[in-house]
Amino acid sequence: MIPVTKPFLPPQNEYRAYLDKIWESQWLTNMGPLSKELELRLANHLRVNEALFVTNGTIALQMAIKALDLTGEVITTPFSFIATTSSIVWEGCRPVFVDIDKESLNIDAAKIEAAITSKTQAILATHVYGNPCDVEKIQAIADKYNLKVIYDGAHAFGVKINGKSIFEYGDISTCSLHATKLYHSVEGGLVFAKRKAVFKKLKSIRNFGFAGPEAFDELGINGKNSEFHAAMGLVNFKYIDKIHQKRKALTEKYDTLLSEANVQKPSWYQEATQNYAYYPILLDSEKYLLKILEKFKKNNIQARRYFYPSLANSTPYLPIQSFEVTDDIAKRVLCLPLFYDLMSKDIKVICEIIIKTFK
Numbered sequence: 001m002i003p004v005t006k007p008f009l010p011p012q013n014e015y016r017a018y019l020d021k022i023w024e025s026q027w028l029t030n031m032g033p034l035s036k037e038l039e040l041r042l043a044n045h046l047r048v049n050e051a052l053f054v055t056n057g058t059i060a061l062q063m064a065i066k067a068l069d070l071t072g073e074v075i076t077t078p079f080s081f082i083a084t085t086s087s088i089v090w091e092g093c094r095p096v097f098v099d100i101d102k103e104s105l106n107i108d109a110a111k112i113e114a115a116i117t118s119k120t121q122a123i124l125a126t127h128v129y130g131n132p133c134d135v136e137k138i139q140a141i142a143d144k145y146n147l148k149v150i151y152d153g154a155h156a157f158g159v160k161i162n163g164k165s166i167f168e169y170g171d172i173s174t175c176s177l178h179a180t181k182l183y184h185s186v187e188g189g190l191v192f193a194k195r196k197a198v199f200k201k202l203k204s205i206r207n208f209g210f211a212g213p214e215a216f217d218e219l220g221i222n223g224k225n226s227e228f229h230a231a232m233g234l235v236n237f238k239y240i241d242k243i244h245q246k247r248k249a250l251t252e253k254y255d256t257l258l259s260e261a262n263v264q265k266p267s268w269y270q271e272a273t274q275n276y277a278y279y280p281i282l283l284d285s286e287k288y289l290l291k292i293l294e295k296f297k298k299n300n301i302q303a304r305r306y307f308y309p310s311l312a313n314s315t316p317y318l319p320i321q322s323f324e325v326t327d328d329i330a331k332r333v334l335c336l337p338l339f340y341d342l343m344s345k346d347i348k349v350i351c352e353i354i355i356k357t358f359k
């Protein structure tokens, strides 16, 4: 079987060495030494001032919404993972969807202004597949209308625009370190903030809102992660470059083999680096996509309709809405298998199936 993704697992003895450290310190969770070490190493690697290691990428989004005191309408994208939308609703805000751009598949910045009302407080956009949103235009709109900006950077680990970390954009940026993501700590997430005061607030929110052992300064939650997860993050940290190189090579293999197929790839932000988190392709029509999926199934290959369906017409808690570009793209986008252990020969089989389907 060729799965669509497979978590990276480091050599077990390297993880065991960290378990020895945990047994030595007897510190299991609550911002222990390994969590702190991970935060420092990641902040340094990603070239940001500070990073908060939290339970997962979903709580990271919820903490972001809470930290910015949002209560009204939040402009967001219908083309993302469900957590982008559900965290807005979970925090008592109203998601207002704006259609995506058909080239980048990110929220269409040119359509944001038309969706702004007197109740709009923020824009929460996803860097889909790690490809940066139109961060400059979005910030200009936010400045003009006095809105906050949150970026769901769950896919965007390591991406830079002209050397600047993607996580430096917006008031708050988040990332997911889930096992299926590019770089992981089994479960985990990261939160970054532009302003020091916001970062401090996020830190307090992560720990129940404690201001000291007997005082509270915020409405908080338990967003802490454990030393066991930090240990996995630290072991995997050593492999970041190797993982990146491997995924780059696999991506290039796909590019070469698919050059003769009738498939399109989303466009990438021109000044940004790539992180090779996913390999999305756009087919001509849903009919082709379903044909390919059927052939994949026969050959024990998994691919994922990521993202499908649109978040604006699939949840039981929001009204059904259609969006021209999102609905069209969601129907014909497919993410092909891409993971560290994927082999060149597997890519050959996958690409042959795709090419044959068109013939």
Ligand SMILES: *Cc1c(COP(=O)(O)O)cnc(C)c1O
Residues within 6 Å of the ligand: 056, 057, 058, 059, 080, 081, 083, 084, 126, 152, 154, 155, 176, 177, 178, 188, 189
């Ligand atoms: C994975 C993901 C999340 C949620 O992250 P978890 O760590 O699984 O909670 C949020 N947004 C997007 C776009 C994702 O892909």
